[in-house]
Amino acid sequence: MLLNNIVLRNFRNYVDCEVSFSKPVNLIIGGNAQGKTSLLEAIYFLCTAESHRATRDGELIRHNEAGFYLKGTLGNNNDDVMSLEATKRARGQFKLKKNGVLQVKRSEWIGQFNAVLFSPESLVLVKGGPAERRRFLDLLISQIDSIYLKNLQKYRLVLRQRNELLKQIRTTLADTSQLDVWDKLLIAHGTAIIIKRFEIFHQLKAYARQNHQQLTGGKESIALTYCSASVRNNTSMHHNAPNTSDEDTENLADGSEIGFFETKTETEIETDFDAALNASRGADLQRGTTLVGPHRDDFLIELENASATHSTDSESENGLEVPDTKEVEIDTEQSESQNLLPRSEIGTFREGARAYGSQGQQRTIALALKLAELELIRTVTGQDPIVLLDDVTSELDYKRTEYLLNVLQNLSAQTFITATHAEPLVRHLNQPNVLTVENAQINQVSETNS
Amino acid sequence: MQEYPKPLAKLITELQKLPTIGQKTAQRLAFFMLKLPDPETAQIAEAIAQVKQRLSYCDICGTITDTNPCYICTNPRRDRQVICVVEESDDLWAIERTNGYKGLYHVLGGVLSPLDGTGPDELGINTLFQRIRDATVNGEPVREVILATNWTTEGQATALYLTQHLETFEVAVTRIAYGIPVGGDLEYIDEVTLAKALEGRRKA
Numbered sequence: 001m002l003l004n005n006i007v008l009r010n011f012r013n014y015v016d017c018e019v020s021f022s023k024p025v026n027l028i029i030g031g032n033a034q035g036k037t038s039l040l041e042a043i044y045f046l047c048t049a050e051s052h053r054a055t056r057d058g059e060l061i062r063h064n065e066a067g068f069y070l071k072g073t074l075g076n077n078n079d080d081v082m083s084l085e086a087t088k089r090a091r092g093q094f095k096l097k098k099n100g101v102l103q104v105k106r107s108e109w110i111g112q113f114n115a116v117l118f119s120p121e122s123l124v125l126v127k128g129g130p131a132e133r134r135r136f137l138d139l140l141i142s143q144i145d146s147i148y149l150k151n152l153q154k155y156r157l158v159l160r161q162r163n164e165l166l167k168q169i170r171t172t173l174a175d176t177s178q179l180d181v182w183d184k185l186l187i188a189h190g191t192a193i194i195i196k197r198f199e200i201f202h203q204l205k206a207y208a209r210q211n212h213q214q215l216t217g218g219k220e221s222i223a224l225t226y227c228s229a230s231v232r233n234n235t236s237m238h239h240n241a242p243n244t245s246d247e248d249t250e251n252l253a254d255g256s257e258i259g260f261f262e263t264k265t266e267t268e269i270e271t272d273f274d275a276a277l278n279a280s281r282g283a284d285l286q287r288g289t290t291l292v293g294p295h296r297d298d299f300l301i302e303l304e305n306a307s308a309t310h311s312t313d314s315e316s317e318n319g320l321e322v323p324d325t326k327e328v329e330i331d332t333e334q335s336e337s338q339n340l341l342p343r344s345e346i347g348t349f350r351e352g353a354r355a356y357g358s359q360g361q362q363r364t365i366a367l368a369l370k371l372a373e374l375e376l377i378r379t380v381t382g383q384d385p386i387v388l389l390d391d392v393t394s395e396l397d398y399k400r401t402e403y404l405l406n407v408l409q410n411l412s413a414q415t416f417i418t419a420t421h422a423e424p425l426v427r428h429l430n431q432p433n434v435l436t437v438e439n440a441q442i443n444q445v446s447e448t449n450s
Numbered sequence: 451m452q453e454y455p456k457p458l459a460k461l462i463t464e465l466q467k468l469p470t471i472g473q474k475t476a477q478r479l480a481f482f483m484l485k486l487p488d489p490e491t492a493q494i495a496e497a498i499a500q501v502k503q504r505l506s507y508c509d510i511c512g513t514i515t516d517t518n519p520c521y522i523c524t525n526p527r528r529d530r531q532v533i534c535v536v537e538e539s540d541d542l543w544a545i546e547r548t549n550g551y552k553g554l555y556h557v558l559g560g561v562l563s564p565l566d567g568t569g570p571d572e573l574g575i576n577t578l579f580q581r582i583r584d585a586t587v588n589g590e591p592v593r594e595v596i597l598a599t600n601w602t603t604e605g606q607a608t609a610l611y612l613t614q615h616l617e618t619f620e621v622a623v624t625r626i627a628y629g630i631p632v633g634g635d636l637e638y639i640d641e642v643t644l645a646k647a648l649e650g651r652r653k654a
Contacts, residue, residue: 161604
């Protein structure tokens with residue numbers, strides 16, 4: 001499906017704007033604060049029913065207006081046409097309409113057409129906390145598997161009920177046998193989530209590694225490891241050590257190349273999750289919140305090349321985990337698989353290790369993850385997602401931008417790229433449709449002028 | 451601006467307390483009632499008044515009834531060894547309409563939901579256990595308990611809770627099946643329901 005046309009009314013700085021996209025590659029040129037990113041945001045919103053940067057939905061509504069309206073018209077070569085509309089009133093829920101019919105559930109909305117967005121905010125994938133990476137995985141999987149999002153929504157409801165019950169038990173000594181019931185439901189929905197995450201993550205990490213190697217000209221490579229406190233890791237025994245601080249992933253990963261989880265069966269995951277919940281019950285009751293489960297999982301990103309920039313300094317200064325301390329945590333008799341890698345040379349990006357590694361390295365990793373997302377969606381759905389690139393030239397150096405554009409050239413994906421200047425992007429793009437954005441007005445520029 | 455005469459304004463305000471009735475609908479209903487002949491408005495008013503005065507909850511099963519115990523609990527032709535557990539009285543009437551169930555009921559009056567502050571003590575759970583114990587003492591032991599709570603997260607939690615606690619009783623505990631509705635077209639059924647229906651398939 002290609003986005004043929006979009007209408008924006010009272011969305012961000014747009015008053016009333018309609019644009020058609022006649023070509024697959026669209027280059028959107030404009031100065032700062034003119035509305036380039038908002039245009040991409042609108043496209044992304046029609047795809048996911050959420051914004052990639054707004055923390056409150058109200059931010060999306062133009063100042064002093066009652067609500068916004070978005071409409072996208074999509075089509076393919078077979079003349080199938082789909083219209084998607086999203087409206088939001090200042091005090092009210094979103095209304096989503098497909099072909100004029102009101103859609104109630106977000107789970108039925110997501111996945112109608114898919115989009116991959118790379119923007120300056122994508123850096124949080126590497127720099128941000130575990131919640132950012134979970135969000136990335138959850139949205140990615142939701143786009144390609146409709147049952148996943150339903151399970152996730154159920155899981156979150158059960159989690160809220162369980163957390164509330166934990167607090168009630170703590171204060172009023174309510175009946176703990178009720179907890180068993182919510183545990184069972186948490187395990188049922190949680191296991192479904194974990195299985196799907198394992199399956200997708202397994203593919204994601206291979207694609208990410210490949211892309212990263214190519215982006216760095218083979219000089220660096222990354223290893224991704226899924227970290228779960230609820231599934232027993234056969235190579236290190238941390239499954240029953242619940243996190244002691246929110247949004248923290250310490251003690252979770254073994255960092256090995258071979259993921260421990262790929263061989264796990266559904267029953268094993270269920271048993272592990274059950275054991276982890278039981279082990280953590282005391283701590284859960286004390287804290288009044290559930291400390292293990294897929295809602296606490298994360299994935300670890302490690303750079304395998306120990307270049308001078310990230311070997312020891314910044315990490316040890318901050319008192320963060322260095323490879324040495326990590327070795328201690330690994331159960332020696334089960335650490336065979338670790339020997340596959342030169343452990344002492346492995347540096348890690350961690351939530352607390354933001355200072356560590358250069359901004360450029362982190363950006364490259366974020367891009368590798370996004371490209372992996374793109375490939376994964378293509379492979380699973382058999383369709384090219386819409387690619388949204390926000391201000392990439394300011395984010396990436398010339399070599400990486402060139403690589404990125406080359407990758408996109410080889411896809412038939414519809415692409416929207418924003419930049420402050422047409423050069424040098426326009427030379428690398430195949431007959432782009434050039435649009436200018438000025439003060440929330442979008443104009444088509446004839447190609448010869450570009 | 452001249453406002454409505456006081457009695458009319460009051461009726462409109464009162465009607466708005468009903469679910470799904472907003473300002474406009476309340477006005478329409480009020481003006482409709484004004485045009486009705488006197489005996490009819492009196493009947494409506496009386497029906498509303500009586501519904502609270504004459505109905506109570508059955509001491510045995512907890513359903514809404516005008517006799518206590520209710521008609522079902524006192525009906526000698528009902529199978530006293532089977533109890534069907536439902537969330538609310540309207541679920542009971544839904545099952546009654548099937549005409550296929552001849553046992554007794556137990557109305558919980560809600561579901562377990564910590565977020566709403568509903569625990570086992572707020573529901574008719576203890577009375578259910580007591581009922582089963584009493585039945586054994588009275589020489590009419592309960593053979594089967596059918597859990598017919600809704601297939602929502604909370605309904606499931608409640609069913610699991612009951613299953614767990616009924617283990618200590620000598621009764622068979624069953625859960626109503628869910629899946630494809632009769633006359634349902636596979637194409638239009640959501641994936642989760644279809645997956646569950648496949649899981650719960652039976653020998654043809």
